[in-house]
Structures are given as C-alpha cells and as structure tokens.
Amino acid sequence: MNEIDISRIISAVKMLCMEANYLIDPIVRERLQIALKKEESPIAREILEMILENHILAHEKQMPICQDCGIAVVFIELGQDVHIVGGDFYEAIQEGVRRGYSDGYLRKSIVSDPIFGRKNTQDNTPAIIHTEIVPGNSIQITVAPKGGGAENMSEIRMLKPADGIEGVKKFIIDCVRRAGGNPCPPVIVGVGVGGDFEQCTLMAKKALLRPLNEPNSVSEWAEVERNLLARINELGIGPMGTGGKMTALAVQIIQKPCHMASLPIAVNIQCHAHRHRSVRIR
C-alpha cells in the first residue's frame, strides 16, 4: 500500500494545467514542420509559419499557445494499491485546476449552466475527470485542455453493422469535411469505433492521447488510420480551411468490442494546438 497525500495531487494538476497550455507536444510540432515542407499554397505556408512561431513565443513568454485554454479534461490511472490521504481525491483535482488556471493566467471558459444565466464559474472548474483503476501503486495524471472550437465539431453516430468499414470511413471523412476550417486545422482526428454509446465518445477522446508517431497496434486498424489520413488530406481543406494539402496531422483510432446489433462511431476533433501533459506520482 502506497500512501499519497492530496497535496501532491493538487500541485501536480496545477503544474500540468500550466505546462499543457504553454508547451506544445514536440511530435505535433515536428508534424507541423513536415506539413510546412509539403504545403505549396502560399497562404497555407504563411499560416503554418505563424503557428510554428507562436509555439516559440508561447514557450519564451510562458503564455498560453491559444487564448482558449479549454475545458480541463483530466485522465487518471489510479493504481489499486494506492491509498489517498489528506482529503477528497476529486476535490484535490478540482483545486489543482483552480490554482493552475488562476496562477497560470489561463482563460477560464466554463459556465455554470448550459442554458440559464451561463455565468462563468471564475476558476475553470468543474474539470471533466475520467478515472481508471489499474494494477500498481502509482497514479498517472494527464491533463488535456480541450478548446471549444474543435470540441464543437465532434460527432457520434450509431451505425448499422451492415455499414461496415466503408460506413465507418465515410462517417469520419464527412465529419472532417463538415468541420472545415472551424476546428483550426491541421487537426488530429480521434476516433472511437465500438463499445457502447458513452464509451465510444470517451474512446475517441482518449485516442487523441496516443503519441502521434505510434500507429494502432492492430495492423488492419493501422492501415485504416493511414488510409483515412491520406483521404482526409485530399479534401483540400488545408490549414485554417484556406485550402491546401495538410488538413490533418494524424488519425488515431481506438476500437473495442460492441453489441452484435451495434456499430457505434465517434469522432473527436482536436485542433493543431494539441495540448496534453502527463505525470506519474509514486
């Protein structure tokens, strides 16, 4: 049994909120640099150059890459041999978000009621927390701030098993096409296939967290990912929707077992400012 005090969780979450917003994922930056080499449209090239320059400015000035510092999505892998002491675990995560967004000069974008009043909660809480119990005696915490522009372009559909892989591919490509320039392309396309209605959407979001240079571990699905990326980059949407070859940097799929009657599919679109940061507490 490993005792972990909530004070360590609070400070870890605070740090992750700030770092995730200030520092771009190096693999995303590398993909954007490759995109710049491939892109021929002069506007697309200027846009990519500005995005790359912005990473450097954000890092130097310790300012958020994007003014939309997102809704804080927190993924927890909690080791089953961990005993959390000192207070409420979930409240510790919320407190970490509160301190990270306040001390880090991050924008607070959360409103308390979706319809009535839409009053800002002032501290970017509540965060969205997903917890998984895993073997071991440590806690892995990932903070993935998600901007509204990209999240708004995400979709779920319950396909028929008869729709098969072509139905799945069509839905994903149509979703990216419908999104156009809104989610700040070049995007990362997170996909969930299978599971049930609510698990499928979570799979789509989790798929974004897989490193961009790691293909799907199942070869058939890795091929689907490669094929979809090529087809999406033929859509001509381009950086910020102004036309070009680079509409997506990666397609990342998580597939899971599902009911014999079902074929759920969810697409969670991520902007080029793909922010996520992890730490393990032992």
Add this chain to the structure above:
Amino acid sequence: MKKIRVHELTTPLTAESIGALKAGDKVLLSGTIYSARDAAHKRLIEMIHCGESLPFDLAGQVIYYLSPSPAKPGMIMGSAGPTSSYRLDSYTPALLELGLKGMIGKGARGREVIDAIVKNRAVYFMAVGGAAVKMVQSVVFARLIAFPDLEIEAILELKVEKIPLFVAVDASGSDIFKI
C-alpha cells in the same frame, strides 16, 4: 509559386479603403478595433431591437471575435487569437446594416453573412487560430468599454499595429473557404 498581395490598412474602414481587397490577400491592420463574441453580440442585438444606442458607433468599425486570456503583470493583454465565426452568423447582418465594415474571426461564414457583406460593401478577415501569442504582439492598448457584467465576454477597445490578417470574404463576396 504565386505571391500573396499585402495591404496596410487603418481603421475606420470605408468602402473605398477596402475596395482593392481580394479574398486571399494579406492585410496588416492598424488602428482601433473592438472585441465581441457570443454574449456581447446577443446583447448588442437586443439593444438594437430596443432602440437603445450602442456602446460604440459601428460605422466603419471592425469587430474581432475574441476573448483573450488574462494579462500577466506588466502586459497589456494575454493570448489573443480568434474564435469561430459561424456562431455569430445570425447576429452579423444587423450589425453590417448599421455600418460595421469588418469582422475578424476564423472559419467559414453562412450565406446570409456573405450576402450582407456584399450588400454593405464590407470585409471578413481571418486571423490564424492558435497563433494567439503571435497576435497579441500587435496589440498596443486595451480597455474595457462595455458590458463589464459579461466578464471575459465584455467588449474591449483595442489599438492594434499591423495585426496580421487574411481577407476571407471580400466586398464582392469572393470566399477563401470556397476558392
């Protein structure tokens, strides 16, 4: 490779000053502009319906669809990139009718907005989303001028110097998202 045409413009804009802009051109915009996004637009339209006078005269002005991140000590403003424009589509034609000449946002506009841009000889600029620290380098002054109760969605008056934009929809209705 075709070169991008670059224009330098200063607000307030006129039908003449934006006449030469074509979709796909780059613009370095200077002068006073105003921030407003979802909640501020809703409020402006309600005021128009009630016949109230608006917090600033729209004639010749430019609205930036923006809610910046908080300023760090010693800074004018935090990160300041655009938000998606389509959410403001239902509000925009009424503002163009009152003389608004330009909007800054990201993503495509609906048919009704493009028609109103053509009718009122206006322009829709695109800023690069997710280049928010780069954008704020061009902001030299900011102050809250209306709707403080809307907090981070309040209207700010900004002074900008050569803020980098692209013409997304020009006054003839040519649309970069459709070219």
